[in-house]
Amino acid sequence: MTGCKPSSTPVDTQGKLSEAEGNPVANPTAYQSLAGALQYLTFTRPDITYPVQQVCLHMHDPREPALKRLLRYLQGTVDYGLLLHRSPSTELVVYTDADWAGCPDTQRSTSGYTVFLGGNLVSWSSTRQQVVSRSSAEAEYRVVANGVAEASWLRQLLAELHMMDKSLLAGGCGLQ
Amino acid sequence: MVKLATVRTVLSLALARSWPVHHLDVKNAFLHGHLTETVYCSQPAGFVDSSRPDMIYRLNKSLYGLKQAPRAWHSRIAAFLLTLGFVEAKSDMSLFIYHHGAETAYLLLYVHDIVLTASSLSLLRRIISALQQEFPLKDLGVHLSSITFSESRSHC
Numbered sequence: 257m258t259g260c261k262p263s264s265t266p267v268d269t270q271g272k273l274s275e276a277e278g279n280p281v282a283n284p285t286a287y288q289s290l291a292g293a294l295q296y297l298t299f300t301r302p303d304i305t306y307p308v309q310q311v312c313l314h315m316h317d318p319r320e321p322a323l324k325r326l327l328r329y330l331q332g333t334v335d336y337g338l339l340l341h342r343s344p345s346t347e348l349v350v351y352t353d354a355d356w357a358g359c360p361d362t363q364r365s366t367s368g369y370t371v372f373l374g375g376n377l378v379s380w381s382s383t384r385q386q387v388v389s390r391s392s393a394e395a396e397y398r399v400v401a402n403g404v405a406e407a408s409w410l411r412q413l414l415a416e417l418h419m420m421d422k423s424l425l426a427g428g429c430g431l432q
Numbered sequence: 433m434v435k436l437a438t439v440r441t442v443l444s445l446a447l448a449r450s451w452p453v454h455h456l457d458v459k460n461a462f463l464h465g466h467l468t469e470t471v472y473c474s475q476p477a478g479f480v481d482s483s484r485p486d487m488i489y490r491l492n493k494s495l496y497g498l499k500q501a502p503r504a505w506h507s508r509i510a511a512f513l514l515t516l517g518f519v520e521a522k523s524d525m526s527l528f529i530y531h532h533g534a535e536t537a538y539l540l541l542y543v544h545d546i547v548l549t550a551s552s553l554s555l556l557r558r559i560i561s562a563l564q565q566e567f568p569l570k571d572l573g574v575h576l577s578s579i580t581f582s583e584s585r586s587h588c
Contacts, residue, residue: 299436340444371437376444379437406437413438413523417538418531419445 262332263325267307274360278319287318294326300338304330306368306382313359313384343374346419348410352403353430354385356392363388365395369403371410379406400429434526434542442527442538446549452556453549455572456563458509461544464567465494465504502543512566513539516559530559 281287291311298305307326314322352369359366364385371379381402389395404427446453458464471491475481494501510520510528518528518539530537530550537550537559546563550556563569 338440340440340447342447342450343444344448346445373441373444374448376440378440378444409523410437410441413441413521413527416521416523416527416529417442417445418529418536 257324257327257331260324260328260331263328264332266304266326266329267310267322268325272310272358272360272366273314273319273322275314275317276319278321281318281320281323284318287323288315290323290327291315291318297330301336302338302370302377302380303333303336305380306366309366309382309384338377340376343376345374346414347426348373348407348414350403350407350427351429352396352399352427354389354392354395354399356389356395359384365389365398367395367399367402369399369406371403371407373410373414379410381406396429400427403427403429434540435524438524438527439540439547442540442547442549446538449551451549451551452553453547453574454556454560455574456546456548456560457570457572458544458546459568459570461509461567462494462496462498462501462505465501465506465508467491467494467498467500467504469500471498471500505543506541509541509567512563516562530555 291308294304294308294311298308304326307322307329311322311326349372350369351372352367354365354367356365357363362384364387366382366384368382369380370377385395385398389398407427443453445451473489473491473495475485475487475489481487491498494504498504513528514520516530517532518530518537521527521529526541528539528541530539535551535555537548537555539559540547548556548559550559560569560571
């Protein structure tokens with residue numbers, strides 16, 4: 257894959273792959289090992305957190321398309337990292353979103369949140385929800401709860417770091 | 433294990449206050465832990481005492497590969513940091529906070545890797561030299577791969 261053509265996006269935006277879609281990979285162990293290694297890359301690459309999470313959903317029966325697309329994206333973006341700006345603010349801002357019944361095999365929803373501290377991205381997550389949500393509101397409030405829990409943990413951390421002057425917490429979620 | 437959000441929070445606070453950040457590495461970390469349990473070990477091949485080949489060792493300190501090793505090492509360094517005046521953070525086991533008067537330092541511990549930042553260069557140097565007297569230490573300076581600061585640091 258070292259000579260592959262770069263892709264401008266890390267994942268197919270049309271929809272998620274179901275279990276039996278695409279060709280099985282020739283070497284499942286190599287896929288699993290690569291997917292494990294990519295989880296380390298998400299430490300400084302929020303842009304691939306969602307595609308890596310999707311790749312990891314197929315560990316038991318690896319298929320080609322998702323991982324290949326992600327590797328082609330990485331080919332063009334190997335110099336990406338995390339940029340921290342000098343910011344005097346300790347305001348925490350949380351954004352959350354969920355798709356509703358995004359997983360084609362289980363009808364479960366996918367959660368995503370990001371937490372910014374004074375404009376710097378410090379925490380983010382992309383996970384498939386544990387239970388089936390019966391409405392988009394259900395899917396959304398589950399991820400709001402997780403995002404707020406992360407932010408209150410960060411507030412506690414900031415208090416311990418003697419950084420909490422005024423405990424500001426702002427948020428936005430994907431609900432219309 | 434240290435939460436990555438803690439690392440990014442501490443680095444972004446250090447950047448906001450223009451504090452020096454150093455990356456330290458403890459050599460042979462797992463050999464420094466003291467064992468509280470009884471662990472025996474056979475004589476290693478090539479180092480068998482010919483007069484007493486049937487005897488075995490009882491270990492005082494931990495070795496790589498022991499299931500006790502990571503915990504023994506963490507207890508050892510945590511106890512030492514407490515003697516320096518650090519406090520273990522409640523929100524993250526791997527974060528140690530030094531806060532005395534106007535002086536503040538944050539220490540992040542990931543097995544044998546340490547990220548240390550302090551409100552002044554003299555405090556940072558004092559802590560590093562105290563650590564060096566207790567453990568063999570490699571000071572990797574300000575090298576932190578993949579995390580970029582948007583402005584160049586004035587002092588390191």
